[in-house]
Amino acid sequence: MKRKAAILVLAIIAIFALSACGSVSSGGNDYISIVQDGAFFDYPDTFVGDAFDDFFIDPTWEYFVSEEDEHIVEFNGEAEYIGENVNICLQFEVNPDTDEFEVVWADINEYEMSDADYNDLIDTIFSY
16 A cells, blocks of 8 residues: 555656756747747737748747856847848747846847847838
């Protein structure tokens, strides 16, 4: 009888452990959703994910934790810029407590964008 109780306790512990692993191993989908389902203050009526999916070719979204323990969602996608296809990379720092995010890095073909180029890009994406 004690053996059956011990096995039952271990089974329950294993179920809770697997459940916790399932949420952790989601690959950061919750963080990615915060960005994709969010909006910029200047464009409150358009979800970031919808605008980026419409504008970019082959968009990808990835999540990672930075060396500074920040939750980062990285977006990569191709776009035409001055007559040539380029890769755009944007990194969003996500605050999971408030579901807010901000762009902390932006580059074109791995060259950091100026503030003016970044602002032009965002205006172009959301007016597309």
